[in-house]
Amino acid sequence: MKNEHTAFQVSNMDESLAFYTQKLGLRLISREINPEEQENYAFLELEGGNLELIQRLADEPFVKPIIRPPYCPHFALVTDDMAKTMAMIKAAQIPIVRGPLEIAGVETWVYVSDPDNNVIEFIQWFR
Secondary structure (H helix, E strand, O other): OOOOEEEEEOOOHHHHHHHHHHHOOOEEEEEEEEOOOOEEEEEEEOOOOEEEEEEEOOOOOOOOOOOOOOOOOEEEEEOOOHHHHHHHHHHOOOOEEEEEEEEOOOEEEEEEEOOOOOEEEEEEEOO
């Protein structure tokens, strides 16, 4: 099996796209409205499977999830340099949920959140 994509629900597509493209540097592949499903959706390019953002255009207003351990669901992005990643996170004023944390000689990671409290993990492996 191969990962095709991961999806997050968002409340405001323009705000979310600005976060993922301008702050995280992801490339927008496509953005469409599906009138049958009443969804505004977009795909962003990620190596190993894309990220889909979905905004419901019907139903009740979106309620941001409460972020709490173990920070699931989340998706993880690998980094080769946590110090550079932390500098990017701070410069872009991305909210840090927890971290950076470390298991000596194994990994270091940090949890951040997007505007809708979707959790993203940056992880650096030392192996």
